Amino acid sequence: MCGIVSLYNKRQAPVQQETISAMTGVILHRGPDDDGFHLEENIALGFRRLSIIDVEGGHQPLFNESRDMWIVGNGEVYNYKELQQWLKDSGHIFQTDSDIETILHLYEEVGTDAPKHLRGMFGFTIWDGRKKRLFGARDHFGIKPLYYVETADSIGIASEIKSLLELPGLRREVNKKAFYHYLTFQYVPDPETMYEGIYRIPPAHSFVVENDKITLERYWDVHFQPDESKPFSYFVEGTRSVLLESIDKHRISEVPRGAFLSSGVDSSSIVAMMRTFEPVKTFSVGSDIPGYSELDFAKRTAAFLGTEHHELVVNAQQYMDELPRLIWHQDEPVADPSAILLYFVAKMASEHVTVVLSGEGADEFFGGYNIYREPHSLKMFSGMPGWMRHSIGYMAEHLPDQVKGKNFLIRGSKKVEERFFGNALIFSEEMKRRVVMDDIANSSFYVSPFTVTSDIYKRAAQYDDVTKMQYLDIHTWLRGNILMKADKMTMANSLELRVPFIDTKVFEFASTIPTKYKIANGTTKHVLREAMKDFLPAEIKSKKKLGFPVPTRTWLKNEFYQWAKEIIFESKVDDLINKAYVLYMLDEHREGNADYSRKIWTILVFMLWHQIFIEQKHTFGPYVSPNVEIRRKKNAFQHIG
Template sequence: MCGIAGFVSDAPIEEKTAVLKRMTDIIAHRGPDQEGHFVNEQVALGFRRLSIIDLQGGDQPIFNEDSSMAITFNGEIYNYRMLREVLIEKGHTFTTDSDTEVILHGYEEWGKDVLTRLRGMFGFVIWDSNRKELFGARDHFGIKPFYYAIMNGTFMYGSEIKSLIQHPDFHKELNKEALRPYLTFQYPALPETFFKGVFKLPEGHWFTYRDGKMDIHQYYDPAFGESDQNLADLVDSIDKTVEDSVKAHQVADVEVGSFLSSGVDSSYVAAVARPEHTYSIGFGKGTYNESDQAGELASLLKLNNTTESLDGDQAFQYFPQIQWYLDEPDSNPSCVPLFFLSELASRDLRVVLSGEGADELFAGYVDYGVHTRYKVIKVATRILGHLPRKARYAIGRWAKGKRFPGAWHLYANLAPAEENFIGQAKVFEEDEAGRILRPEYRKAPSVKQIVDRTYARLRGRNLSELKKKQYLDMHQWMPGDILLKADKMTMAHSLELRVPLLDTRLMDVAEKVPTRYLITDENTKFAFRKAADRHIPREWSDREKLGFPVPIKDWLRREKYYRLVRSVFERDYVGEFFDQEALLQMIDDNYAGRNDARRKIWTIYSFLTWYDDYFIHDGTKPELLDLAD
């Protein structure tokens, strides 16, 4: 795991070298072990290394046999040894035992088609001196980040936006269109980031940059469908593939540990992996602390478990740094415990496994299906779900806006997914976000326009509404929120996170799971839980997803934290974006118990903290907040 940064320009070599050094220094947390630079008349490639594979010989950049190509790479390729053997048989000569060099020779041999052979997570660039061309790609699911911009005639890229900011051609400007969608989605929802002119390379895409022109192409897209597989065979297939993927994700020249929560996903991974060390974290005692249950499971499985309990002071002291590491504002409360969990594991290890991906692959979210206390609605929805599509849609649309018990569930499960599902987070209603924003920040793509870009790819495909929802989350929520925070919070502590449940081979199994085995009256991700039953007690495999519970409701009704957040809302620049009087009324009412606006307050607080980091304090890493009374 590493960090990459670089640019294409015709500036003098000495000037490029100095700029590249600044770009890689700012992301030293991604790779504290080694830095490498390649600079010539056209290009500057920079690299920071966290040594995981080929500890002695894997320094980058790496060159091909005649030095006409150079690569810098962030990630891990789990099938690199097999690919290496194939490439040696084809006549390629290797100078290292690293997975990086396999990508380079694979590109020589197969061109862009090397991407379809890679099993892993990656963001990389290859400079071809003969063609004067830069080739780059991001992994199938977007596990690793890749940002780029073209400013003042310079093409620049990096694993983190803060690298790009160090370039003298970078023009820092807030993207005004990003704020309104963020208030609804809780994460950056547009291809263009919160920095005007900075974009994310989409997951499963490659690009070339040559003669001032960038071309982007897709190479991977999950082909969701249906099969008539029976449950027993399906559970066998899931379990065998999970076991194979976990084994592949443990390939390393250093120890590999695992995160462990009370949920099924990380528990399943840890039970199969049997690592020497597992790690858990929580807040205080009771509802917001899963570490006790995680410790119980570790004891049953005879695994070592290290745990810590956090308090609100720690969360607020480090929150400005958390938003700085994220590069863009993200109000997912789980960013906070993940930051501290990563620090805890990094004291011992460089690599951990985690359970991200299972919810998207196997339908683990409550919003995907009928989960209501009204049993009659469950039964009715199941029966009505067998009606022809037009009849289901008609009933679902009829239920929209009705006020009888279960009306919303009928609408959400029978109407077209495109009309009611935008993903796993919805903080502000769209019109509510518009009202609280100043006029110049209301102009932005609508929520419907944003999700329709993804739903449009499904036209002509006969998918269930549930699989449409999965597809949207695979391309919106997962790369935009789940994987972004997983990468940034772990790499903040020089820790590599591997996600064996987010693997192309497991995706091949998951995308064909019959809809009836995804969500049942019994639970979400039904077939996946049945597979997990083979490794962990039913008490753990059946548990409802909690997802790093964070006590923001309690925090915002404690005077100390209420006053801290309110002081941020009172700053002079806040009125540039928001109706400041309405914000202060919102937080006051929440503190007094007249409303429950915790998620809205946290979302705005996250944005303002990030804005303070990057625009008021110019992107320098913030100090810890002083919470002294």
């Protein structure tokens, strides 16, 4: 796990060492163990290293036998040993046992098809001195981040946006289109970012920089292929087998490993299967508000599985104190309150291990979100002609809000493409127009969230409604929210997070499970639950998903109230946000007249991000947690012993 930067000068001038050093230095937290640079002609590669594989020899940038190709890479390639042997048999000479060097020789062998052969999480850049071009790629599902920007002089690529912000002359401006999408989704969907002119390399895409321009190309796509011919038992046994193999692959490292443990089936499954290979250290976090902590469940699961368990309780003051720095680490506003608890559990874990396994992706792959049950509950509407559904929706919208079943009728009157924008729908279009300033709402910047989802739904037209929802979440929620917070909050603590569910082999099998086996028996993820029933306590098998719940609803009425008012008053976003309406929501929420907690939180996170990155009111420099040094000393002692 590392941080990378690449810079291509379009004027064919040499890149200045101080520029690439600044871009690399600001992501010290991603790689406190080492740095490295390669400057040649009009390009520069920079690298920060967190040593995981080939600790002694894996220094980057790495080069090929003739030293005319160089690579910097972030992530882990889990099939690198097999690829390495194939490449050695083909005549390639390796200088290290690094998985990243394997990518370089693979590129020599198969060219730009290299990413298609990789199994893992990665973002990398190769300087091809023979063809005078930069080539790189991001992994299939977007586990590792990768961004790019083009200025008058340069094209920059980096693991984090803050590296690109170090480029001379780059203006910091809010991307207004992205801002409107953020109000809907609680994150900015691909390929935009909250910064004007800075973009993500989308998952499953490679890029080429040559002739002073960057071009992107998709190398892989998500396809569901449900197999109705197989019995339920086939999918249960296959799920167990493919997960066990994936977890074994994800254990590869030369440093201590552990796992996050909440109280649900996803993380518990990871720990249970990991436990079959080795002793496991587990880490859990909760709040100090009753009803918002699952530490008791996690502790009982850890005891059942026989792990060395560690837990942490976080209160409102700790949360407030850390939030600004963590938004700096996120690069962009992501209004998921659980991201902050993820930081705290990662901080605790970093005292003990360098690598953690976690359960992200199970819901998207195996059909785990409760909202995926909605197509079944709305099935009565599916046989109605369009005009009848439209009429029902029209009448329902004009019913008083207190009429029971109003929302059910409205949602039933709409197709899934019209009602489902992913796991988060923060502001409706009507409420958006209340929270943004009038001149902005009526400008050309105002865009519908359908511009994000319509093309995705078109590619999923052949699927049933549940699979369409999964397909949408894989292309939006998973990469924009789940994986973004997972990477940024763990790397803030120089901790590598691995996600065995989010694996091409696992998806290849999960994509064949029919919907009738995913949403069944009154629950979600039915196949996964059955596959894990002999590994887990009975109470976990059927437990609803909560993850790391955060009591923002309660805190905004009490501990956060005055703090929130100060942020609203002080933030210089008056050209974008109707502060009077936000203050109205805050007071209504405090009085208990409405639950506006998610909406208020979304606005507050954006305002803090604006203060840090646009106004530059709060400044944060390169920082490495003291836990990293504690961990190093423990590791050194263990090696001596």
